[in-house]
Amino acid sequence: MKPELYCDFEKQLKGLEYYLIVDSSSYKRLHEFVNVYPIIRNDTAPMMKFPLHTRMDVKFLQDIFGRFMVKDYVKSVKGSDFPVYFDSTITQSEFDGWMEKFYQYRGDLLTGGICIKKYLDLKKYDGYTNEYRAFYYHNELMILMKSSNQSDACCNPPFELIHKYKILDSPFFTLDFAQLEDDSWIIIESGDGQVSGITDSSQTETFYRMLKEKN
Structure with a gap:
């Protein structure tokens, strides 16, 4: 809820x-x-938060975390094609596309904002x-x-x-x-x-x- x-x-x-x-x-x-x-x-795990629909600089996230995962303030996206984590191979345009999917997949359950967590x-x-x-x-x-x-x-x-x-x-x-x-x-x-x-x-x-x- x-x-x-x-x-x-x-x-x-x-x-x-x-x-x-x-x-x-x-x-x-x-x-x-x-x-x-x-x-x-x-x-x-180390974490940063961002307002919803903020365009995040993937190079900045890669420099800070290396590998990182995406979730909102409550949940990540599971049981889909959404990546478990992102690493140095992801480009800005690819990441932007995945974030569009993230918002679609979370839908009405989207809560609070975006959390970027170091993947361990x-x-x-x-x-x-x-x-x-x-x-x-x-x-x-x-x-x-x-x-x-x-x-x-x-x-x-x-x-x-x-x-x-x-x-x-x-x-x-x-x-x-x-x-x-x-x-x-x-x-x-x-x-x-x-x-x-x-x-x-x-x-x-x-x-x-x-x-x-x-x-």
Whole structure:
């Protein structure tokens, strides 16, 4: 749900004397990664943001990032012919053409602005990356779950990193972690806990049981 729709939803509920656990400002703060980036920048990929429909200088981006990926404030384009990343081989005219496609593919879901993130290689085990999603409720870790179909034998994110950012300004949010090829770990996404999906179906019952126990 786009932040402006969530804000309208909150207002309608208040008119009926119902109140959301996550207010609209907290929702926007965690739903849009650019708002979290200044806090976690030491533990995530370098990033720059641009207003929508800005013509970005691809040579400048190549000089800054080398390889880079494109997303809006919430999502990238997946399941299409849009490149996973761009590198030194892309020309300005080619990049401009891909950006036109980006706006078409995101359509009505386009949110906020454009994020350019440095593309980093993730470690793989038997073809699967090692990614996890952590749900935090009232600034405590509620549950950690696998999010890339990796084996149970894969290592978890470091305890210190999981707990380092649990006191972000929202009562219910998620952080996604990924292991890099050099075995270090980074945060790759943030999200509102209400709209972030359960990434490990085997933990669905546990997730809702723990959420119930928190309330």
